[in-house]
Amino acid sequence: MARAAHPQAMQPKKPGTTRTAPPKMPDGFPGKGRYRTYVAFETTGLIYLLMGFIILRAIWQLGAGEAGWNGVMDAYRNPIMIGFHVLALVGVIFVGVRFFWLFPKAQPPRIGPVRPPPAAILKGMLYSVWIGTTLVMTWVLAGGAF
Amino acid sequence: MSDVQIKKFVVTRFDPDKDEVPRTDTFEVPCQSDWMVLDALNFIKDQLDGSLSYRWSCRMAVCGSCGMNVDGAPTLTCKSPLSSYGDTVEVTPLSNFPVIRDLVVELDGFMEKLKAVKPWIIRAKEKAVEEGPYRQSPEELEDFKQFSLCINCMLCYAACPVVGNEPDFIGPAAIALGYRYNLDSRDEGASERNAIFRGEGSVYSCSFANECSEVCPENVDPAAAINQAKLSGLVDWAASLVLPRGGKD
Numbered sequence: 001m002a003r004a005a006h007p008q009a010m011q012p013k014k015p016g017t018t019r020t021a022p023p024k025m026p027d028g029f030p031g032k033g034r035y036r037t038y039v040a041f042e043t044t045g046l047i048y049l050l051m052g053f054i055i056l057r058a059i060w061q062l063g064a065g066e067a068g069w070n071g072v073m074d075a076y077r078n079p080i081m082i083g084f085h086v087l088a089l090v091g092v093i094f095v096g097v098r099f100f101w102l103f104p105k106a107q108p109p110r111i112g113p114v115r116p117p118p119a120a121i122l123k124g125m126l127y128s129v130w131i132g133t134t135l136v137m138t139w140v141l142a143g144g145a146f
Numbered sequence: 147m148s149d150v151q152i153k154k155f156v157v158t159r160f161d162p163d164k165d166e167v168p169r170t171d172t173f174e175v176p177c178q179s180d181w182m183v184l185d186a187l188n189f190i191k192d193q194l195d196g197s198l199s200y201r202w203s204c205r206m207a208v209c210g211s212c213g214m215n216v217d218g219a220p221t222l223t224c225k226s227p228l229s230s231y232g233d234t235v236e237v238t239p240l241s242n243f244p245v246i247r248d249l250v251v252e253l254d255g256f257m258e259k260l261k262a263v264k265p266w267i268i269r270a271k272e273k274a275v276e277e278g279p280y281r282q283s284p285e286e287l288e289d290f291k292q293f294s295l296c297i298n299c300m301l302c303y304a305a306c307p308v309v310g311n312e313p314d315f316i317g318p319a320a321i322a323l324g325y326r327y328n329l330d331s332r333d334e335g336a337s338e339r340n341a342i343f344r345g346e347g348s349v350y351s352c353s354f355a356n357e358c359s360e361v362c363p364e365n366v367d368p369a370a371a372i373n374q375a376k377l378s379g380l381v382d383w384a385a386s387l388v389l390p391r392g393g394k395d
Contacts, residue, residue: 002241005310010243010303012254019162020244020252025310026357027218027241035307038355102354106373109289109329111381 002027041098044091051088054081100126149179154234155186157198160245168245171195183223184212187237187249200249207363210299213240214249220301222363240304256300259316263324263342268335286331293326293371295364302358302368314347318358318368321349325371328378340375340382349375 002024009023030039058075061068075081103126104119116122139145153175160168173194175186184202191198202212207225214223215238217231228235243251273280302318303309309317316324321343328336343349352372359369 005242006313008313009310010252010255011313012252012258016246016252016254018246020246021160021162021165021168023242023244023310025241026220026305026307027215027238029307029310034357034360035355038307038353038357042353102356102369102373105359105367105370106354106377108374108378111378 003029037098041095044095047088047091050084054084096130100130150176151179152233153177153186153228153231155190156234156236157187157190157249158238158245159198159248160239162247168239171198177228179229181228183214183216183221183226183228183231183235183237186228186235187223198249199247208297210297213299213301213304214238215240215304220304220361222299222301225363240300242304242306242310243300251300253300256298256303256317256320259320259347260298260323263316263320264335264339265320265323265327267327267330267333268338269332270334280332282331289331290326290329293322293329293366293368296322296326296366296368297364299363301361301363305357305361307355307357308351308353312347312351315351316343316347316349318372319366321352321375322366322368322371325375325378328375336378337382337386340379343375343379344383349373349379352376 005023005025007022011023026035029035058072061072064071076085100123104116104122107116107122109115117125155173155175156170157173158168159165159171173190175189175194177186177189182205184205187198187200187202191200200212200214202224203209204211205224207222210222212223213220215221215236216223216226217236218238220240223237237249239245239249240251243253243255246252296319298319300319306315306318308315324339324343327333328339349372352369354369354373356369358372359367362368
């Protein structure tokens with residue numbers, strides 16, 4: 001049974017004289033089929049919100065000097081924190097893959113005289129930048145730059 | 147003579163004069179193997195219950211009248227073979243629309259949105275007839291041809307979760323048609339339409355569920371049009387900050 005949609009959905013500004021049955025949301029929304037993937041994509045926003053809070057808290061704690069830094073490191077070793085970061089990693093990969101899948105079709109046929117490259121090349125470029133950035137960041141964090 | 151199979155049709159009924167809420171009726175239909183869903187509805191109407199109301203016209207996926215939900219999915223019933231469904235087929239009116247009667251939905255809201263995006267060629271100054279026709283190269287035609295194939299069947303509206311939640315959202319087909327004119331080399335109204343795309347019910351309400359493109363029977367890809375309109379609207383807005391007459395025109 002489909003959920004009720006907003007009562008004004010697709011209503012004309014001046015309603016007709018015939019009584020109408022209220023609109024319903026699409027069948028399967030939000031938990032079935034392709035809608036589930038879309039809702040999962042949207043829900044990852046919560047992960048980023050929580051991640052933002054964690055980072056802000058860590059930055060705040062650094063104000064306490066070395067003890068603060070050690071406190072942050074201890075907190076990051078907590079199994080719940082590790083689990084959350086694994087979840088965040090899965091979320092980022094999921095969002096990246098979906099975004100890269102949809103990105104080529106969001107390109108106008110031309111911007112001024114310039115046409116965007118074909119979808120396959122565009123996707124290849126995006127994945128290359130993603131993988132390259134990940135490798136560079138890994139190298140920097142592993143101490144390779146220092 | 148093709149094979150006949152009895153299928154059960156569970157069809158939404160709603161009489162605004164009698165019914166408080168929509169209900170369902172079940173019909174057993176002897177379906178031929180080459181029938182479309184619309185053929186079965188026509189059989190019900192002709193042989194079983196003449197009071198069943200639904201829209202249809204061309205029977206060749208051109209007019210866009212016969213859009214309904216079949217087994218929950220927005221479907222052009224004249225284009226959907228019954229052989230791809232099971233023994234029981236559920237037919238309901240398009241989602242996200244108020245229902246006038248049985249399978250007939252209220253279209254005026256859509257017509258208002260369509261008109262709002264000015265889906266026609268806008269010229270700053272019309273050419274005189276003696277100046278000849280507006281010329282367009284095949285490449286320029288290719289830029290927008292895909293978006294001009296829309297038949298206004300409204301399946302995209304029925305599939306979109308944003309349409310159901312945000313009544314002001316202009317919606318997929320209307321944006322695709324408006325954007326089609328923005329891409330037309332003969333048109334000079336892109337800034338005018340982009341202002342509409344950025345206004346009430348803006349293109350930025352779209353969260354790219356992509357369902358509109360999944361259900362489109364003509365492969366118009368309205369999600370592409372909406373998200374391209376977001377980018378070009380942004381470019382146009384930025385240009386309007388630095389150029390006295392804005393972007394394209």
